[in-house]
Each structure stands twice: as structure tokens, then as C-alpha cells.
Amino acid sequence: MSFRRIAVFVVVLVAAIIVLVGLAVIIGYENTARERQEALDPFYTPPDPIPQELGTVIRTEPMDIEVPDGSAIRMLYVSERPSGERAVSGGMVFIPDAPPAKKDKARSVVAYAHGTGGLGEACAPSRSNNPTNGMDGWLGLMMRQGWVVAATDYVGIGTPGPNQYLIAQAEVRDVVNSVRAVQNIEDAGAGSQYTTFGHSQGGHSAVWAGTLAEKYAPGIDLLGVAAAAPALNLEPIAAAQWQTPVGWVIGADLIESYPTYYSGLPTESLLTQTGKDVRERLTDECVLPAGLEALVRDDLGQQFFSRSPASVESWRKALLEQTPEPLPDTMPMFMAQGTADKVVLPWPNAIIQDKWCKAGSDLTTLWLAGTNHQGAAEVSGPAVVEWLAQRFQGKPTNPNCDFPPPVAPKDPGTPS
Numbered sequence: 001m002s003f004r005r006i007a008v009f010v011v012v013l014v015a016a017i018i019v020l021v022g023l024a025v026i027i028g029y030e031n032t033a034r035e036r037q038e039a040l041d042p043f044y045t046p047p048d049p050i051p052q053e054l055g056t057v058i059r060t061e062p063m064d065i066e067v068p069d070g071s072a073i074r075m076l077y078v079s080e081r082p083s084g085e086r087a088v089s090g091g092m093v094f095i096p097d098a099p100p101a102k103k104d105k106a107r108s109v110v111a112y113a114h115g116t117g118g119l120g121e122a123c124a125p126s127r128s129n130n131p132t133n134g135m136d137g138w139l140g141l142m143m144r145q146g147w148v149v150a151a152t153d154y155v156g157i158g159t160p161g162p163n164q165y166l167i168a169q170a171e172v173r174d175v176v177n178s179v180r181a182v183q184n185i186e187d188a189g190a191g192s193q194y195t196t197f198g199h200s201q202g203g204h205s206a207v208w209a210g211t212l213a214e215k216y217a218p219g220i221d222l223l224g225v226a227a228a229a230p231a232l233n234l235e236p237i238a239a240a241q242w243q244t245p246v247g248w249v250i251g252a253d254l255i256e257s258y259p260t261y262y263s264g265l266p267t268e269s270l271l272t273q274t275g276k277d278v279r280e281r282l283t284d285e286c287v288l289p290a291g292l293e294a295l296v297r298d299d300l301g302q303q304f305f306s307r308s309p310a311s312v313e314s315w316r317k318a319l320l321e322q323t324p325e326p327l328p329d330t331m332p333m334f335m336a337q338g339t340a341d342k343v344v345l346p347w348p349n350a351i352i353q354d355k356w357c358k359a360g361s362d363l364t365t366l367w368l369a370g371t372n373h374q375g376a377a378e379v380s381g382p383a384v385v386e387w388l389a390q391r392f393q394g395k396p397t398n399p400n401c402d403f404p405p406p407v408a409p410k411d412p413g414t415p416s
Contacts, residue, residue: 036129037121043059043076043090044088046058046088046159050088052086054078054079054080054086054180055077055177055178055181055183056077056078056181057075057076057181057185058076058077059076061074063092065132067094067132067140067143068139068143068144069098069140070095070139070140071095071097072094072095072131073092073093073095073185074090074091075090075092075093075181075185076090076091076159077089077177077178078177078181079155079173079174079177079178080177081155081173082164082167082170082173087155087156087159088155089177090127090152090153090157090158091126091151092125092126092131092151093148093149093151093185094142094143095187095188096145096146096148098143098144098145098146099146100189105189106193107147107148107188107189107191108145108146108147108148108191108194108392109150109179109182109183109190109194109195110142110148110149110194110195110196110197110388111152111175111176111179111194111195112150112151112152112197112198112202113152113154113175113199113201113205114134114151114152114199114201114202115134115198115200115201115202115203115229115377116165116200116231116249116250116253116287117157118157118253118284118285118286118287118290119161119165119256119257119284120157120283120285120286121157122286123158123285123286123287124158124159125153126151126153127153127158128286135377137382138197138384138385141381142385142388147388148182148188148190150181150182150190151178152174152177152178154174155173162256162260163257164261165201165254165256165257165258166234166253166257166322167257167261168211168212169212169261171205172209173216174205175196175209175213176213176216176217179217179220180217180220194220194221195223195388195391196224196225197388198226198228199227199229199230199376200229200231200344200373202227203227203229203231203232204227204230204231204232204234204322204324207227207230207324207333207335208324209222210224210327211331222331223332223392224334224388225327226335226336226387227333227335228336228376228377229337229344231344232349232352233323233348233349233352234322235310235316235320236310236411237345237348238254238308238309238310238315238319239308239311239411241343241345242304242307242308242310243308244298245291245295245297246343247294248290248293248294248304249282249287249291251305251309252278252279252290253283254309255267255270255271255279256279256283258318262314264314265314265315265318266314266315270306270309271304271305271306272304274302274304275303275304275305275306326355326360327362327363329360331362332362332363332364332391332399333363334366334383334387335349335366336377336380336383336384337349338367338370338375338379339368339369339371339407340371342373344373346367347408347409347410347412349405350405350407351410353365353401353409354409357399362399363399364397364398364400365405369406
């Protein structure tokens with residue numbers, strides 16, 4: 001055998017070994033993840049019947065994770081679907097080591113709403129391998145303030161579905177009922193005053209609470225809403241992102257969830273054949289593997305959508321209905337947005353700032369130069385905590401509507 005043939009044989013053999021080792025690692029990871037989820041299934045299984053009192057805590061258990069200046073428990077609690085049908089959501093409660101700041105010993109509550117993570121069971125933060133992902137910039141600061149943090153998974157992520165992704169009437173119920181739940185956990189010592197904070201999809205949830213929560217839960221007092229890179233202005237985001245990798249990741253979740261609330265929405269006619277083929281699997285994938293696959297498919301010139309959902313009138317109407325109107329000046333709002341965000345693009349939120357300020361909303365906006373989507377919550381965390389602390393302390397707000405956004409409030413592809 002010639003030296004050249006030997007060299008080729010060695011190269012092929014090494015490549016085959018690498019592939020086999022890679023497959024073994026992936027299979028081992030998937031098996032471990034499957035075993036973890038199967039072990040968690042009993043905790044997330046709802047009772048039959050489900051209790052009717054909203055915020056009922058069905059069960060809790062300690063979580064073996066590191067929380068700066070605090071501890072964490074996993075909870076299963078009663079929420080409801082927009083129809084009023086009772087459902088259960090998982091979630092986490094972070095309880096500070098510090099004593100309550102208020103004289104009556106009741107702790108202030110922050111209801112945290114997480115961003116898009118995928119709709120599969122393992123994508124629920126309280127069921128994931130990294131439950132506090134994205135919280136490093138602010139969770140420890142909130143613990144040192146003595147606040148309780150209630151972090152919902154949302155109904156249908158890790159619990160029986162459907163999950164109604166980016167549907168405010170569902171999200172707000174899950175967020176508010178997480179506050180009711182922590183009030184029923186004795187060790188939390190939670191009071192009746194709360195704020196909301198959310199990232200990405202969670203920003204949509206947190207901000208919509210400013211519109212819906214008072215009527216839904218008049219017995220608890222929402223003092224303000226905060227959001228990092230919030231997915232608020234849905235129609236222009238969809239119109240701009242449908243042909244990008246974002247369309248693969250978020251599109252599958254939208255196609256799965258919106259028809260559960262808006263009956264009759266077309267779905268299959270919006271998808272490419274490849275989109276139809278992988279839709280069900282993508283819906284069950286978590287955001288990281290889905291995102292990696294989206295990048296590969298985009299490099300190959302593949303698309304999930306055959307046309308923009310925003311170009312279909314029924315979809316456009318639904319997206320507009322799920323975009324919140326300006327909040328009244330009695331409901332303060334803090335919005336952080338990165339200028340380098342490639343997911344929730346900066347210019348649609350510049351439109352939000354421009355429109356809401358003109359409407360008289362009590363809006364404070366923090367623009368983060370060079371910050372991407374995932375970094376928005378981390379980087380803005382200290383400023384968010386300071387702003388929320390002022391709401392709990394009853395201090396006056398300091399809106400900054402006099403300062404225009406650093407990006408133009410319009411699609412940069414639109415002619416001047």
C-alpha cells in the first residue's frame with residue numbers, strides 16, 4: 001500500500017472516529033436529558049381535578065442551584081387559560097436570605113417572565129439544566145434587596161398544553177398567578193405589592209401586565225413594569241424577520257400557538273415544504289439547538305416561511321392585537337434595548353418609545369450601545385433593579401422622553 005493511500009486511510013479513519021464520538025456524545029446527552037425529564041414528570045403532573053382557586057400551590061421542592069444571597073424552590077401552581085379553564089404552570093421562587101425591607105415584614109415581589117426558550121418540556125426554565133440562565137445581572141441584586149422573585153414557566157411549557165406563546169391574555173394570567181402562588185408559600189413572606197420584569201417574550205408578558213393585571217387581579221398592587229429587549233411591536237418584527245434564522249426559531253412557536261387563540265388562522269399555506277416537514281420537531285426543540293439549526297438552514301438558503309405572516313390580513317390583525325397600546329401615566333414603565341439586537345430589532349422599539357412618549361406614558365428608556373439580544377437583560381440588570389427599588393419605595397419617576405432614541409423609529413429599509 002502506498003504512503004498516499006495510507007495517509008488517506010488514516011484521515012478517513014480519524015474523521016469516522018470523530019463522527020462516531022460526536023454521535024455518542026449527542027446520544028449520551030439526549031439520553032441524560034430524557035432521563036432527567038422523566039424523573040421530573042411526576043412533579044409537573046397536575047392533579048385531577050385541578051383546584052379552582054387561582055394561585056393554589058400544588059407542590060414545591062427545594063432546587064439544588066446556587067442563588068447569590070438566597071435560595072430557590074420549584075413550584076407547581078394553579079393558573080388558567082384565557083377561557084377561564086384551570087391549568088397548571090411550573091415555576092421557580094427565589095427567596096432572599098436578607099430580612100424583609102418593609103416594617104410589616106411583608107416582602108415585595110418581582111414577577112419575572114422569561115424569554116423565548118422553546119415549547120418542549122426541557123425548555124421550561126424550572127426543568128432545564130440551567131434554570132437561572134440570563135439572571136446573573138440582576139437576581140443577586142434582587143436578593144440583597146430582600147425581594148421575592150416569582151418566575152413562571154408559563155402554562156404548557158413543561159406542563160400540559162397548549163402553550164399560548166406571545167398571547168398576552170394567557171401570559172399575564174400566568175405571571176399574575178405566580179404572584180398569588182408565592183403569597184401562599186409561607187417561607188416566602190410575600191406581600192401584596194409587586195412589579196413585573198421580563199426579557200424578550202417575557203417583556204411582552206411583563207408590559208401587557210400593565211394593561212391587564214389591575215382588572216384581572218385587583219387585590220394585588222402592581223407598581224410598575226420593566227422589560228429588556230421586549231417583543232412588543234410584533235407586526236414590524238414579523239415583517240422584518242420572516243426570511244431570517246429568527247423566522248425558523250420563533251416562527252414554529254407562533255404557528256403552533258396563535259391558532260389556539262385565534263381560530264381559523266392559516267398555517268400550512270404560510271410554510272415552505274421544508275418548514276412543513278420540520279415544524280413539529282422544531283416546536284419541541286429548545287432555543288439553542290433550534291437556533292443552531294436555523295443558522296445552518298439559512299446558510300443553505302432554506303426558509304421556514306414561504307411568505308411573511310404579516311402579509312396575511314388575519315395574521316396581521318392578530319399581531320397588531322397582541323401589540324400593547326401605550327400605558328397610562330399612572331403605570332410606570334422601564335424599557336432597555338440593545339442597539340446590536342438581531343432578534344428584537346431596535347427600530348420597532350424605537351417606534352414604541354416615540355409613540356408612547358407622544359401619548360403621555362410614564363416611560364424611562366435605557367439604550368444599550370452595542371448590546372445584543374441575550375445581553376440586554378444582563379447588562380440592564382443593575383439599572384432595572386434600581387428603577388424597581390424606587391417603585392417599591394414610592395419615589396417619583398424620572399421619565400426621559402425628552403431624549404430621542406439613538407436609532408430612527410422606522411424600518412431602515414424604508415426610503416426617507
